[in-house]
Amino acid sequence: KILSMSTHRLVAIGIDSPSVCHFEEWLASGRLPNISKIAAAGTKSQYSHVKKFRNERCWTIFQSGSDSESAGATFVPESYSYYHPSLQRDPSPMFYELGEDFRVCAFDMPARLSARVNGVQVSGWGSEFNASLQLSDPPDLLAKLIERHGVDPKAHGAMKVFDVVSSEEEHSYRNPNLYDVDSLRHFACQLEIAVQRRTEICLDLLNRESWDLFLTVFVEGHTANHMFWNAGRPHPFRGAFRVGEDPMMRTIQAIDDGIGKIARSLSDQCTLVVYTIDDTGENLMDLPSMALLPELLYRWNFPDRRALRDAGTSSPVPRLRDDYSDHWKLEVWRQTTDHGRSALRSPQQLEAEGEALNWNPAIWYQGLWPQMSAFALPSVADGHIRINLAGREANGLVDPADFETTLQEVEDMLSELIDPRDGTRVVERCIRVREDPYASCEIPPDLIVCWRRSRPFDTVDSSTLGRVGPLPFFRTGGHKQHGETVTNVLFARGPGLPAGV
Secondary structure, three states: OOOOOOOOOEEEEEEEOOOHHHHHHHHHOOOOHHHHHHHHHOEEEEEEEEOOOOOOHHHHHHHHOOOOOOOOOEEEOOOOEEEOOOHHHOOOOOOOOOEEEEEEEEEOOOOOOOOOEEEEEEEOOOOOOOOEOOEEEOOOHHHHHHHHHOOOHHHOOOEEEEOOOOOOEEEEOOOOOOOOHHHHHHHHHHHHHHHHHHHHHHHHHHOOOOOOEEEEEEOHHHHHHHHHOOOOOOOOOOOOOOOOOOHHHHHHHHHHHHHHHHHHOOOOOOEEEEEEEOOEEEOOOHHHHHHHHHHHHHHHHOOOOOOEOOOOOOOOOOOOOOOOOOOHHHHHHOOEOHHHHHHOOOHHHHHHOOOOOOOOHHHHHHHHHHHOOEEEOOOOOOEEEEEOEEOOEOOOOEOHHHHHHHHHHHHHHHHOOEEOOOOEEOEEEEEEOOOOOOOOOOOOOOEEEEEOOOOOOOOEEEOOOEEEOOOOOOOOEEEOOOOOEEEEEEEEEOOOOOOOO
């Protein structure tokens, strides 16, 4: 029997990390008819936050209702351990912990389970995060939902990894090879299936009882931006997509269709909110932060060593390749020298150990950090550099009196880096995180490197350190820089909300 939906009070549906400029363009052109209808019937608003450190901090801000100085990553100076704490274990308070007076359903929010939520909670059915675990309250709810509606297709072939703090087993899905258009098309279809299944689960849960608050999010737009930005948009690697083929837009349209189905199931007496969270665009950070920067700092520490091949700055830059056949981490590993293969930890070894960041080349250098004066952390945003400081790090090499001098030397090295394809500098600015080297030690980087915003690059030349690259691109869509304002939009319709305001 279908339950009357008239007693639902508030249904809030998130869209994770669309490109807001494209999202609004598609709304205006009629490509998202269901969200357009909600917008026309209600109130439009904007909200924003300042990007700091890691992209996922936006979820902490959203769910707690307040900002913090958390960097979203942890570096342990005693052991040189580095990891990204899971939002599914974040103890920060959540705004929907409303106690016994309110019935709440939170489906697939990137959050822990809370005893202060009176209702049902599911986390990890279809996470976009690098690593996640499946949680639900009641404990058997998620298994029953999967049995009835299916798994997130990204779960097929996911890697088994382990949380650093708890040692709990988690799973990390694999991005397809950016250079294999057939795999990308298959992945796009999987995202659409995920959207359809997510919609069916939401309708299932909405039909079970009257909720004071129903909260969910579609994460597939986030994944689509990362993998399909270059389809019809400027990027050095345009790929093999056909003219007019736009799987990124198609994913958002699938989400629009799902939101329409949910909206039509609701009574006019229910308040409906559709919101976006985070903003995405062309990827300017992945390749330089994850692969180029760690090798540059390795050479800066050991000028006579090369972990990645160096063709020399006097040789012509090879043309952009489109024939990389394997996963990005394996293609980058193929660029290692004989010395690099003996000095670094391979992605295969790290994956076998359950290291969640095995795909990020910066983590391959981790065993060498105690021997380096400065090293690159495995950032998934801007470049993050830490000084190996005496009295702070277990094997600190830099005297505290030389902290500022060392930072300046690193900045000087970075400031002269050139993209040999066009002769322009690749570092826009460097941001020093602290004046006192012992202040705010919980924030991992001492220096943030913001790369140029004009166009992505795959190679850098240094007058002293040689050439790093060319390397393949990892993802063509990315996030804002540290310090930029991230603006999102929301639409709300319901009793007492004026239309068109």
